[in-house]
Amino acid sequence: MSHEPEPTDDLEDLFENAPCGYLSIAPSGLIAKVNATFSTWTGFTQSDLVGRRFQDFLNVAGRIFYETHFAPLLRMQGFFNEVALDIVGRDGQRLPVLVNAVERRNVAGNLQFIRITVFNATDRRRYERELLDARAAVESANVALRELNVTLEARVAREVDERMKAEAALRQSQKMEAIGQLTGGVAHDFNNLLTIIIGGLDSIGRHIEKLPTSHELERMQRFRDMALHGARRAATLTARLLAFSRRQALDPKPLDANKLIAGLTDLLQRTLGETVALDVVAAAGLWLTLADPGELENALVNLAVNARDAMTDGGKLTIETANASLDDAYVSALTEPVAPGQYVLIAVSDTGCGMDQETLAKVFEPFFTTKEVGKGTGLGLSQVYGFTCQTGGHVHLYSKVGEGTTVRLYLPRAIGGEAIVRERNLTLVPIPHGGGETILLVEDDADLRDFSAGALRELGYQVLAVSSGPPALEVIRSATQIDLLFTDVVLPDGMNGRNLAAEALNHRTNLKVLFTTGYTRNAIVHHGRLEGGVHLIGKPFTFEELATKVRAVLDAPG
């Protein structure tokens, strides 16, 4: 503890061993007297301390502030209290202290000495440090919170924006799906009716041909032709409805879009009329695309018709092809699911009046038309949309009022395979007849069943007609000779045409099967495409088409 002699009296003991350091500073600024407590704290002996200045035992910051702040304060007001300083001890250790100082003057006002009292402030400084750290932590937490709030708003705004986009996309796709279901259902029923109507008109025509000519007969012939023409137009409309609803039976084949367009140029130019020029820019090295050639032609004709109607004062229609890659970023921004990858692009641009945003949003909906009543069906772009989507492609429509319209069809690239050659068979061939083969006809619609049975019998076939799968299977399991199963795909009583055919083939491996449907979805069609070896005749079909198809299936090998 102290190296000084033992205190001799009580007051001396109080001075030396008080719980604080005492120093007496002479007017010269030098330490005149110091107690044992301060000596112990600093590690310097009392004789080491006497004759030095108090400031000498402060750290550098303390020395500077003592000289510049507290020494002047002491001179001016005669004291200072609770000044926080760090004492540096003999071996360099720091002791946080609080320092009081007061000038002692005699009655004449002359400075006798300065009393400095030093309190150990280790604990207090630690509390203050903790308090400061806690305050700093709160402040930085507040800053972080504010930043979080600021970014939170931005993040919420972004999320809401994305969510709203997604919801808008969902609403759009749900709307299109609902319209598709509705139109598909309507088209299905209409196709059944049209098959009967067209079939009936066909039969009337064939019977009229056999009658001796007369004036009345010619008029009947004319009315019959008009009715047939109307029915066929109705059939075209239902086909487009099905196309939009993506429920038509597509038969996609690898094809060269350039060649298909080249073969279509005459028809397109006729469609466009004399005031609209047609310019085809065919890309070299164009990939093959996998699409139904007939529907692609329909799509291009539909686009040409729309373009023509947008260019009432003439203009130019440009059809360009190109290879294209849709990347992740592009497809993720689309409202409908499109796979990223390689596509064949067919861009159809007109120099017409263009469309505003409101029109653009509705343009693919069936029966939406900007044309005058009676001038358009509103199904052209619906077919384009439905066909492209069903084909696994993507339609992009760019238009601005006064700047024309560009429709970009992205059709999937066909990997491998050779392009088919599209041939138009315009030569008349005689209607092929039956040779007494037996056909098992399965059709739930009674009128249609009667029509089909009548037509087939007229063509020279034996017909067994039933209304659903179970009775058909009974016939198949019997010993009856059957050459062809001709069945509707959609059947009642829990067994569809596909199931029936599969069951039938289990019993009769050589049985030929021909499906018919006006509403093709999953039964025989995978993702809207016919499987190889499956034969299908779409409703409505004519007498001639039925004759040709039945004969072809019967004559097919296997």
Place this chain on the structure above:
Amino acid sequence: MSVIKRNNVTVRGRGERAMIFAHGFGCDQNMWRLVTPAFEDKFKIVLFDHVGAGGSDLKAYSREKYSRLDGYAEDLIEICNELALSDTIFVGHSVSSMIGVLAAAKAPQLFGALVLVGPSPRYINDDDYIGGFSASQIEELLDFLDSNHMGWSTAMAPTIMGNADRPDLGEELSNSFCRTDPEIAKHFARTTFMSDNRADLPRVSTPSLILQCSEDVIAPSSVGEYVHTHLPNSELVMMRATGHCPNLSAPEETIAAIRSFVDRR
């Protein structure tokens, strides 16, 4: 903002010629209370507080402007212009002596004589130059100021506690002599102790008096001699007074030295 209010300028005395007294780091114009009465009968006494000290307008404090001593020198020139003073006797203590040197370099016509009490053009040692502090010591000072918010007395406690919690402590600060805003004091310390104005000394030819104390830990005698050597038209007086504030610890000796100088100017 008027310059007078900004720098809490006070003018008294009965003379024509002005003596401007500038306080140093750590105090305010009270610093001169024992000295100025001796000159009031013959001079116009101009006292002011640097922005951030005493009764100055704290709102006028700009960290950018006052990050260099030039910022303070501009204020000094503005005070002279505001009061239409010229050929003044400038008396600067500590860092303000260098502020006076900078002002005299910029506007020599304003200053007829300079009295520099404990001047230092650079506090940090540099090769042969002995400023009194090693770079690491000043670094320690600045680190300490950055990390230690204790301040130097309980008067600074409100800074950490928040004034609302301890209004009594804030009151003590404002009632005491040498009022300084603790945060501004820290910045002023940085500006002061990082300054290097050695190159400015030869630019000033104003007659100057250097008062150098004994045992001044802020500006040792070697620094006073350096200033005397490099300030062309200067006199050096070594004082018996110890410490850094002879204007408080030895006012008579300080007054006598200044008087014998100004009587010749």
